[in-house]
Amino acid sequence: MSSGGEEQIQLQMTPMVDIVFLLLVFFLMTFKIVAPEGDFNVKMPLAAPTQGRPDDALLPPIQVRLRATDDGRLAGIQMGERPLNSFGELRREIRAIVGDDRGPGSIAEDAEVKLDCDYQLEFKYTIDAITAISGYISPDGRIIRLVDKISFAQPRTPADK
Amino acid sequence: MKLWRTSRTGYAKGDMTPMIDMTFQLIAFFMVVINFTEVEQNERIRLPASELAKPPDAPLQSPITIQVTKQDTVIFGGEEMAVTGLRRLLLIERQVIEEPPGRRPSDATIVIRGDQDAETGKIQEVIRVCQEMGFEKFVLRARQEEGI
Numbered sequence: 001m002s003s004g005g006e007e008q009i010q011l012q013m014t015p016m017v018d019i020v021f022l023l024l025v026f027f028l029m030t031f032k033i034v035a036p037e038g039d040f041n042v043k044m045p046l047a048a049p050t051q052g053r054p055d056d057a058l059l060p061p062i063q064v065r066l067r068a069t070d071d072g073r074l075a076g077i078q079m080g081e082r083p084l085n086s087f088g089e090l091r092r093e094i095r096a097i098v099g100d101d102r103g104p105g106s107i108a109e110d111a112e113v114k115l116d117c118d119y120q121l122e123f124k125y126t127i128d129a130i131t132a133i134s135g136y137i138s139p140d141g142r143i144i145r146l147v148d149k150i151s152f153a154q155p156r157t158p159a160d161k
Numbered sequence: 162m163k164l165w166r167t168s169r170t171g172y173a174k175g176d177m178t179p180m181i182d183m184t185f186q187l188i189a190f191f192m193v194v195i196n197f198t199e200v201e202q203n204e205r206i207r208l209p210a211s212e213l214a215k216p217p218d219a220p221l222q223s224p225i226t227i228q229v230t231k232q233d234t235v236i237f238g239g240e241e242m243a244v245t246g247l248r249r250l251l252l253i254e255r256q257v258i259e260e261p262p263g264r265r266p267s268d269a270t271i272v273i274r275g276d277q278d279a280e281t282g283k284i285q286e287v288i289r290v291c292q293e294m295g296f297e298k299f300v301l302r303a304r305q306e307e308g309i
Contacts, residue, residue, distance in 0.1 A: 013177055020184050027191030034196060038214030039221070039272065039300035044288055072280065119282030123229075123275040124209035126284070127303050131211040143213060155285035 040130050043112070043151045061114040061151070062097065064090065066129055068121035075118075077129070087132040094133055094146050109148075116153035202274075203228050203236055209277035214303035221300065223269040225254055227287055231278040235287060244286045251294040266295035274302045 065078040077084040084090050098107045113133045117126055135145040206228050227247070228236040235244055242250075255266045271291050275284050288299055 013181075017177070017181065017184075020181065020188065023188050024184055024191070027188060027195060030197075031191055031195060034202070036214075036216050036305040037208065037302050038211070038216055038305055039302055040211075040214070042288070042299040042301055044292060044297065044299055066281075072278070117281040117285075119280060121281040122277065123279045123281055123284055124277035126281045127209035127211050127277075127301065130301065131213050131303075135213055137212055143215070152285055152288065155282055155289060158282060 040127070040134060040150070041148065043149050061112040062094070062147075063153070064113055064115050064129060064133065066115065066117040066121055066125060068118035068125070070120065072120045072122040074121065074125045087128050090129065091132040091136055091146070095136070098146050100144075111147045112149040112151065113147050114151050114153050117156070119156045119158045205230055206236075206274050206276050207231075207278075208274060208302060208304040210306040211303040212306045214305045216305070221270045221272065222298075223258060224272050225251075225269055225296075226272045226274060227291075229273065229275040229279045229283055229287060231276040233280060233283045244283065244290060247287065247290050248294065251291060251296070255294055255296075267297040269296060270298040270300060271296050272300050272302055 063080055065076075066074065067076040067078070069075045077087070077090055079090060079093055082093075084093065094113070098111050115126065115129060117129075130150055133147050133150060135143055138144050226237075230236065230241075233244075234241050235247055236242075237247060237250055240250070254269075258264055258266050258269050271288075273284060273287060284301075291299070
């Protein structure tokens, strides 16, 4: 306390500014932008039978076949025996089968899709197909789920066409 | 010639307040957005985009990440290898999972981060190798499509 009244108490700013800058540099260094990612469940139980087994599944799995050109591009989509033109059409077909009922015991709950893809098909087309099968975004922005149970058929070898 | 005025004894004082204000704001911003979770990512993998790929609400149970490059190699635990090389490492992974009694490899989730140009057959090969090692739960990772 000064008695004169003119002397001001000097606050030492330097250590605080030092620490603040250190903190800033630390946060800057550890900052990384992570793109949002999401997952699609794939049902692949160990004893995956290739032949259908008559148990709890009321519906036989819907077979979706994706054919590829030699360089891995999508050559054709087939649902059962029917050829389809686009993933949008595949989604419409799946929607027509499972309907909009999502309650327990509904078709959507039991329906299963089996994907049969050519070996060389680029993975993005498989994800596009899985996206079309798993659901869609309604006009009000909500995600409407269609089929949750998605599995892969027996893998094809590169020579298979 | 006299360059400096020696008569003045006081220091020139810059106003520190705006700088400190801004610095604190920056620190607060970085503290809020920082994410310490160790996400296994690799710049080489370009995930396929999907409009339905939304970040999960709950974290996955014992996730094991396997990345598949477009050169059809597999990156697992920072090591790049062919698909067949996965067996040895998955065996170790399995032993680690089985260590606490009552836990099985089927409790773990295999996260497959496949490049968008990787072959689907390669992804299926990875799944098959994991199945042989006793893993049952799989998720395919996709990046959230921009503009959605």
